[in-house]
Amino acid sequence: MKTPTSKIDPIYYQEAGTLAQMIRNKEITSVEVVQVHLDRVAEINPRINGVVTLMGEQALEAAAIADKAVNNGEVLGPLHGVPFSIKDAIDTAGVPTQRGSRLFAGFIPDKDATVVTRMKNAGAIPLMKTNIPEFSAHWESDNLVTGRSLNPWNPDRTPGGSSGGESAVIAAGLSPIGLGSDVAISLRGPAAFTGIAALKATHGRVPYTGHFPTVLSRFWHIGAMARTVKDVALGYSIINGADGIDGYSIFARDAQPANFRLPGQKIRVGWVSDTAFxxxxxxxxxxxxxxxxxLKDLGCDVEEVRLPFMEDTDWLTTYFVLIYGELVPYMEQFTKGHEADLHVIGKATMDYPLLNATEYVKAEGRIEALKSHFANYFLQYDVLLLPVNPMTATGHSLQEYVVDGKTVSAYHVMAATAPFNATGLPALSVPITLSSERLPINVQLVARWFDEATILELGEKIQTNSDAYGKHPIA
Structure with missing residues (x-):
């Protein structure tokens, strides 16, 4: 195992859990931690444009209160005094949530999203809202209100989307931990493009309440993002559990898989890459x-697998029939008469050709079949190991890519992530190494429904043994 770098890293590259412990132990104050991150924002954000709303004054006030609680010996939450960031599709009471669109510029919610409330209750301090594409409906983060986010490893590349601003600020040390969301790629893909970790838990584990758009809640997942799997696990432990509002979030916090492996049985891992994706x-x-x-060296039973069901069907097109079939009619209530205010991303979303009801129902059936295929896979294996994105961080605004000598549509970036939104399976993006171009490469771990524990356990072991562990994009 590689030696952790937490003791020698600057404050802005410390783990969120470490910062909480340092604050609790009075090694540093919350005010000092917040100020360090504000200074980092001032220095770095002009180079990456990840922050869209900074809550500096409020954060410092909250930090001063947090320090008083420490000094008074009060009961402290697991992230007491630690700043966090929030994707700008997630509601924040009294703070703009502009949704990446001129149609919502200046919009201020009157209530926090459930996940924001839970982070606050854990002692965390909101520090910033982060950039997204219009309506969170793209794999790059660019819009007409707050502009384009840049990858801190290389500004000529995108940090991804739709949680691209979030991934950029965490990777660059502007925030130790944050909240993103994912309908096809938007947690795991940006994490892979910027070399951080992110978890899309089993659908319904984390309440969607307070996220825009409200439509597609059967596919959207809110999740934690951080530089380490350990911090992601901490964030997940805080935000998961039913809230009595989201009708899909109905599970007990300790819900377990229906067909878990036997006690003492080795973790069975199948891995796949090109043949399936x-x-x-x-x-x-x-x-x-x-x-x-x-993973084999760590004691797992590991073998390469084939997924014939992924090879034979264009699941991505099937899934997007459902995505746009719900999103476009919903968004018309906001966009009608305001088409001139839409970014190219928003225009492309609204121009997506919708299919008739028969084709829509057929797509629903194919997705149900996909769930069955994976249910069968997880009777034989505990984990699926695969790529996150089929390529490293791409240039901006490209419509197609060349991957391994083959030209593919830009949609191909989601080939290995969208199937797990469609099925609701838990999936974790884990930083591993850097490419020959010094761009991050992550891998993806997928488990059976409700088995986040296994992939978080393996993910932490993998990351701490990886080449990328402790490496950061910007000094």
Missing amino acids: GPVDPEITATVKATAQL
Whole structure:
């Protein structure tokens, strides 16, 4: 295992859990932690444009109150005094939530999203809202209100979307932990493009209440993002559980898989890359293969697998029939008569060709079949190891990519992530290494429904043994 760098890293690259412990132990004050991050924002954000609303004054006031609680010996939450960031599609009471669109510029919610409330109750302090594409409906983060976010590893590349601003600020040390969301790629993909960790838990584990758009809640997942899997696990432990509002979030916090492995049984891991999700950059496939060997060395039963059901059907197109079939009619209430105010992303969303009801129902059936295929897979294995994105961080505004010598549509970036939104399976993005271009490469771990514990356990072990552990994009 590699030696952790937490004791020598600057404050802005410390883990959220470490910062909470330091504040609790009076090694540093919450005010000092918040100020360090505000200074980091001032220095770095002009280079990445990840922050859209900064809550500096409020955060410092909250930090002063947090320090008083420490000094008074009060009961402290697991993230007491630690600042956090919030994707600008997630409601924040009294603070703008502009949803990446001129149609909502200046909009101020009167109530926090459930996940924001839970982070606050854990002692965390809201510090910033982060950039997104219009309506969170794209794999890059760009809009007409707050502009384009840049990747801190290389500004000529995108940090992804729709949680791209969130991934950029965490990777660059502007925030230690944050909240993003994912309907096809938007937690795991941006995490992979910027070399951080992110968890899309089982659908319904984390309440969607207070996220825009309210439609598509059967596919959307809110999740934690951080530089380490350990912090992601901490964030997940805080935000999961039914809230009595989201009709999909109905599960007990300790809900377990229906078909868990036997006591003492080795974790069974199948790994796959090109054959199921190709074309895939050879460096990414090599990273998946190397991670498979690491898991074998760590005591797992590991073997390469084939997923014929992924090879035979265009699941991505099938899924997007459902996504746009719900999103476009819903958004018309906001966009009608305001088309001139839409970014190219918003225009493309609203121009997506909708299919008739028969085709929509057929797509529903194909997605149900996909769930069955994965249910069968997880009778034989505990974990699926695979790529996150088929390529490293791409250039801005590209309509197609060349991957392993093959030209593919820009939609191909979601080939290995969208199936797990469609099925609701838990999936974790884990930083592993850097490419020959010094761009991050992550791998993805997927488990059976409600088995976040296994992939979080493996993810932490993988990350702490990885080449990327402790490396950051900006000094």
